[in-house]
Amino acid sequence: MSHFGFKRERFDLAPHQALLADPVAGAYASFEGWVRNHNDGRAGVLYLEYEGYEQLGVKEGERIIAEAFARFDITKAHCIHRLGKLEIGELAVWVGVSAAHRDAAFAACRYIIDEVKHRVPIWKKEHYADGDSGWVNCEACAAHAADTPPLK
Template sequence: MKATGDRTKAPTGDPDPCSVSARITEEPIQTDRLLDLGSRADGALLLFVGRVRDHNDGRSVARLRYEAYAEMAERELEAILREAADRCQVTRIEAVHRTGELEIGEASVAIAVASPHRAAAFEASRYVIEEIKKRLPVWKREAYADGSDAWVRAASDGPPR
């Protein structure tokens, strides 16, 4: 699935040109492909990759399963990217969230931001990951080294009500 929004067919030099691309996928995330983002005007390219870690809350994690309300998650992710674009002077944002079974070390989420300057890229990337944690309808089930498994109860307050 892929939701792509292009607010900018404008020529270079437009004061607010930003296009966003949001994707929820069962396929492994090809993070190296995200390093092509942006243009010659973008002096900054920032890539954040969230990976499955081998422990959580003091327990040894063997693997994870992510479940998503995929249709809504893709739409919500695109809304988050648009908000980040509106807040920050960035040129292009692409974000991908993985679903299904993931092994330790695999990328669960990747956020790439291209921008003329670094500060805006850091700001936009931080906004996107924090909002994903709060709002994206995605859940994870951890399988532990001892053979048990459990849904992860989020620390976040959840979406605005």
């Protein structure tokens, strides 16, 4: 049973939330990441494009959720990340965790979204109203890391 997945189209959360149900679970915590219309102090984001290296992304996502099971006393956990073009307000990522008690559910949910953002090979391109566009975390690096060797 897979715990991490990508979806290229909008999807209904209800069936995914239902997978977290369990008689021992007294808590359900979730995180939803939504597409916002500004980033890094700059307004005018029109839409985002997410691109993923799916084969490695699924492996890394599954590893993160396995780590969450090892670290926290949780019952079930799932994460879904969207790919493709997303409009403002759309759901970009969902994490759902069930547990006997809320502390573990909150902590595991936080752990999973933080690790997914840092480790899963997903890239986000912002498209602005003025016609500009850029890959988040890459363009600034390209501008500021010109004297840094890449293989570090």
